[in-house]
Amino acid sequence: MSFTLAIVGRPNVGKSTLFNRLVGKRLALVDDQPGVTRDLREGEAKLGDLRFTVIDTAGLENETDDSLPARMRRLTERAVDMADVCLFMIDARAGILPDDRVFAEILRRRAKRVILAANKAEGAAADAGYFEAFELGIGEPMRLSAEHGEGMPDLYSVLLPIS
Ligand code: GDP
Ligand code: MG
Numbered sequence: 001m002s003f004t005l006a007i008v009g010r011p012n013v014g015k016s017t018l019f020n021r022l023v024g025k026r027l028a029l030v031d032d033q034p035g036v037t038r039d040l041r042e043g044e045a046k047l048g049d050l051r052f053t054v055i056d057t058a059g060l061e062n063e064t065d066d067s068l069p070a071r072m073r074r075l076t077e078r079a080v081d082m083a084d085v086c087l088f089m090i091d092a093r094a095g096i097l098p099d100d101r102v103f104a105e106i107l108r109r110r111a112k113r114v115i116l117a118a119n120k121a122e123g124a125a126a127d128a129g130y131f132e133a134f135e136l137g138i139g140e141p142m143r144l145s146a147e148h149g150e151g152m153p154d155l156y157s158v159l160l161p162i163s
Contacts, residue, residue: 003162005045006055006083008076008107010099013091014119018146019056022047039075040082048156050163055079076106085113085162087155088138092118092129096136104136115158116141122148 007015023043045054057079080086088107090100107114118130121143133141142158144151 001163002052003084003159004053004055004082005085005087005159006057006079007087007089008057008079009089009103010097013089013094014144014146015089016041016056016058018087018089018117018119018144019043019054021146021149021152022054040079047152047159050156050159052159052163055082073102073106076103077110080107080110083111085115085159086111087115087117089117089119089144090129090133090136090141091120092126092133092143093120095129096132100136104138107138113162114138115155117144117151117155118142119144119146121145122150 007018009015019041022045024046039058041056041058043054043056045052057075086107088103088111090096116133116136116138118126118133118141120126121130122145126143130141130143142151142154144155
């Protein structure tokens with residue numbers, strides 16, 4: 001059985017970097033119409049011998065509001081409802097921001113399963129943010145570096161029982 005993983009979290013934490021790493025060139029399956037903002041990108045992910053659908057929540061990066069806008073909430077809820085499991089990503093270098101807590105609340109109420117991932121975790125500069133992530137009450141965070149590909153074996157072990 002295959003499953004759907006949604007990558008959610010506030011802008012700039014590294015969601016698309018992980019999406020691109022998981023999907024790679026198979027992103028070609030998603031039509032990229034120029035000039036059209038796609039709020040949800042869907043791709044076919046490959047991680048070891050696992051194959052699954054991955055959803056990237058995008059289109060939020062241009063929001064100017066400093067509170068979580070309604071569109072961001074709706075978009076996240078839509079992705080969460082489509083997914084069997086959500087990867088909730090925080091930026092371990094930035095630490096926990098108020099918006100992260102809003103996402104945590106949405107996920108707690110709505111998601112079937114949540115994997116908490118502290119991204120940008122390469123190097124010691126990420127340690128403080130990693131420890132802060134425990135405060136979200138979502139469980140133990142996993143360390144990830146989407147950009148450098150660190151933590152991918154851990155992600156594999158977490159996803160294997162779901163597959
Ligand atoms: P999104 O808005 O959540 O989709 O975030 P992006 O994937 O666009 O990444 C935002 C920024 O964080 C980019 O400049 C990435 O290069 C950077 N980034 C992503 N993953 C990592 C990581 O693991 N470590 C570091 N240091 N930077 C990262
Ligand atoms: Mg993005």
